Amino acid sequence: MAGCSSFGNGPDETAGWSASKLYSSAKDSQEDGAWDKAAKYLEKLESRYPYGRFAQQAQLELGYVYWKGNEPGSALAACDRFIKLHPNHPAVDYVYYLKGLINFNEDLGLAGLISTQDPTERDPKAARDAFDAFRELVIRFPNSKYTPDASKRLNYLVNAMASQEVNVARYYIKRGAYIAAANRAQMAIKTYPQAPANEEALFVMITAYDKLGMTDLRDDADRVLRQNYPNSRYYKDGLERKVAWWKLW
Template sequence: MQALKFSKLTLLAVCLTSVLAACGVLPEKVDETQSWSTSKLYAEAQSSMADRDYSKAAKYNAMLVGRDPFGKFAEQAQINTAYAHYKDGDTDQAMADVDRFIRLHPSSPIIDYAYYLKGLITFDDNLGLFGRFSGQDLSERDPKALQQSYETFKYLVEHYPNSQYAKDAAERMRYALNAMAKHEVLVAQYYYDRGAYLAAANRAQDAIKKFNRAPAVEDALWIMVEAYKKLHLTKLSDDARRVLAATYPKSDYLTYGYKRSKRSHWWQFWGGTTS
C-alpha cells in the first residue's frame, strides 16, 4: 500500500510540473547571451575558439551574425563560423558557410582567406601540412575532392598572388597534384596485378599525360615497361624504358626492378629525397 501511495504522489508531482510549465509559472532556462552586446558576444566567440571549443565558437559566431548581420563584426564572424565548423569536423556545414561568404562578400578584404579555407575543407588536412602525413595516403581519397581542393588553391594563387596564404596554397597544390597522380598509378597497378595489362598501360599513360611533372610519373613509366612486356609489345616496352632512363637516369627501377625500388614518399615536394 505504501508503494502504491508513493507512485500516486510521484505521478501527481509530474502532472503538476507539466501544468505549471505549460502555464508559464516555472522559470524557463535563461539564455546567458541574451543581454550580451555584440562586442561581448564576439569576444566570447574568440575565447571559445582559443580554447578549441569549436562547437561553442560556431554557435556564438552564428548568433552574432543573426543579431547584427551588418555590424562591424559580421563579416569576420561569418568566416569564423565556417572555420569553427571545419575544425569541429562538420565539413559539409563549413563548406556551406564559406560558399555563402564568398557569394555575399566577393570584395571582402578577407576574401583570399575564404578561398584558402575552402581549399582546406576539401583538402581535409586536420593534422597540419608539415611532418604528419606519414600515417595518411591522400592518393586513396576521393580524387574529385582533391581536384576541387587543387582548383580552389589554384584560383587563390592566380587571383591573389600577394595573399599571405598564396605560398601555403601553392604547396598544398603540389600535394594534391602528387596525390591525384599517385591515385592514377595505383589504379594502373591494380589493373596490372590482375593481368589487365593493356588497361594498366593505358591508365599509366593517362597519368603521365595529366601529371607530367609529378614523382608518380616514374612509377607510371615502369608500369608501361612491364605491361607492354607482358603483352609481348617489345618495341613499346623498350620505348617506355628509354623514356624512363632519359627522364630518371638514376631510377632504382632501372637497376633493381619494381619490387626492389626504393621510392621517396609521394607526399614530398617534387625533387624531394628519400627519407
C-alpha cells in the same frame, strides 16, 4: 521565443545581448577552445544583426570555427557562402586558403609525413577539391601571404593525384589487365606531366606493353624513361615499392 535556449533547456543567456557582446563572447570561446560555443555565438550574431558591422566578420570566422569544431561539412559550406556573398572582400584569399586546408586534411597531409598511411588511399575528391581551392588562390592572389604555402601544397597534391592514377595502373598489372594498366599510366602522364610519379607510370607502361608483346610501344616508353630518369630505381626494383613514395621527397 526569448525563453528558449540553443545552449540547453534553460533561458537564453544571450537574449538582449548587443552585437559586440556576442562577438567578444565568441572570441573568448575561441581562445578557450570551446568551438561549439563560439559557433553558437557567431550564428546568433549573424541572425540577429545581419546588417551590422560584426555580421560580415562573423561569416568570415564561422568557417574556421566549424573546422576546429570537427564539422568540416559546415566549414566548407560557410567558406562557399562567404565567397559567394563577398567575392571582393579583402580577406577572401584567406577563405580560399581555409577551404583548401579543410579538404587537404592537414593531419594526413604535409604534417603527416611520419604516418605509415599512403596519402593516395585518401578520398580523391577531397584532394581535387583542395587542389581547386589552392589553385584559385594562387592564380587570383599571387601576392597573398597564403600563396607560398598553397603553392607547396599544390605540388604535393599534384603528385598525390598522379600517384592515385599510378596505383590503379599497378593494380591492373597485378590483375593481368595490361591494356587498362597502360591506359591509366598514360593518363597520369598526360594529366600531370610534371609529377614525380610519372617515373613509375612510364615503367608501368613498359611492363604492360612488354606483356602485351607491343614491342614498339614498349621501346618508346623505355626510351622516354631512360632519357628523363637515367638512374631510375625501377629498372632494379621493378614495381615493388621498398619505400613509400611520399617519403622519397
